[in-house]
Amino acid sequence: MSAHDEILDLKARMSQSIIGQTDVIDRLVIGLLANGNLLVEGLPGLAKTRAIKAMAKNLDARFSRIQFTPDLLPSDVTGTEVYHQSGGEAEFRFDPGPIFANIVLADEINRAPAKVQAALLEAMEERQVTVAGTTHKMEPLFIVMATQNPIEQEGTYPLPEAQMDRFLMHVNITYPPVEDEVEVIRLVRGEEIAAQAAQAEDGTAPAKEKPEAIPQRAVFEARAEIGQVHVSDAMDRYMADLVQATRTPAALSDELARWIAVGASPRASLALDKCSRAHAWMAGRDYVDPQDVRAIAPDVFRHRIALSFEAQGEGKLNDDVTATIVELVALP
Incomplete structure (x- = not known):
């Protein structure tokens, strides 16, 4: 089986557990393939953690899952030096924290204080942790997926814009359509019935055979193939023009000039390039076209454009501003 087939198989398996969130599954897989970290936001109960x-x-x-709370310490995330004594000898050894995993779920990241957030974000950016003067590297496959919900802001520590910029994409999860919610009810009911049946058999019921896990090799092979996806000079300029439009909105329209306070950083250009190539590869193409860039632009810009007070007063969202930019910037 090719790397492309294995990644599509991963998507299909995820879809069996997550109903009605196809775009979210796509973005999670793209983040994995683009070797970037994701910020996943949505109201409670919308399957952020489950996905x-x-x-x-x-x-x-x-x-590894880290539940962020206000009393968390940086060492609770990164690990610390612990004094060990045995056989008459004593030494300090590094006990790795939960950050040392391949996939790290940082649940409700905005509930932890700034020091803990900074420790996590440093590990995300540098792919290493330094404790007591010693540097400890992360594994080759390492991705942080942080969640937060947009309500209940009391007792939270919102991420500063400069730190949010380190996330490759900001994925937004919305309510599913009613038809999909019916399927969610049936799915969870079936899982509960299966669990109760196993308990009734005193745990002796034969375990359902699970398919073999997708190997890490498939991810690395996919990344190598994505690196060969062709991006024309015109597409490079188109991505740069989209980012530049967030910085000089007056050149496009007076409305955008009123709505945007701060434009996107160069990380946005890099994210557009990485994610659009992954998007094209997943679609089975070896080149990037404008539709790839347009599809991924809202997730790349969502946390990188700072709206003005006027835009917020008019009820405008970052997605509204991004849609206007995509509409006004000329196609290559």
Whole structure:
């Protein structure tokens, strides 16, 4: 089986556990293939954690979940030097924290204080942790998926814009259509019935055979193939023009000039390039076209454009501004 087939198989397996969130599954897989970290936001109960766990369960990877709370310390995330004594000898050894995994779920990242957020973001950016003067490298497959919900802001520590910029994409999860919600009810009911049946058999019921996990090799092979996806000079300029439009909105329209306070950083250009190539590869193409860039632009710009007070007063969202930019910037 080719790397492309194995990645599509990963998507299909995730879709069995997550109903009605096809775009979210696509973005999680794209983040994995683009070797970037994701910020996943949505109201409570919209399967943010379940989606990330579904990826980890079907991938041959070590999974770690960190529940962020106001009393968390940086060492609770990164690990610390611990004094060990045995056989008459004593020494300090590094005990790795939960950040040392392949897929790290940082649940409700905005509930932890700034020091803990900074420790996590440093590990995300540098792919290493330094404790007591010693540097500890992350594994080759390493991705952080942080979640937060847009309500209940009391007792939270919102991520500064400069730190949010380090996330490759900001994925937004919305309510599913009613038809999909019916399927969610049936799915969860079936899982509960299966679990109760196993308990009734005192755990002696034969375990359902699970398919073999997707190997990490498939991810690395996919990344190598994505690196060969062709991006024309015109597409490079188109991506740069989209980002530049967020910085000089007056050149496009007076409305945009009123709505945008701060434009996107150069990380946005790099994210557009990485994610659009992954999007094209997943679609089975070896080249990037404008539709790839347009599809991924909202997730790349969502956390990188700072709206003015006027835009917020008019009820405008970052997605509204991005849609206007995509409409006004000329296609290559």
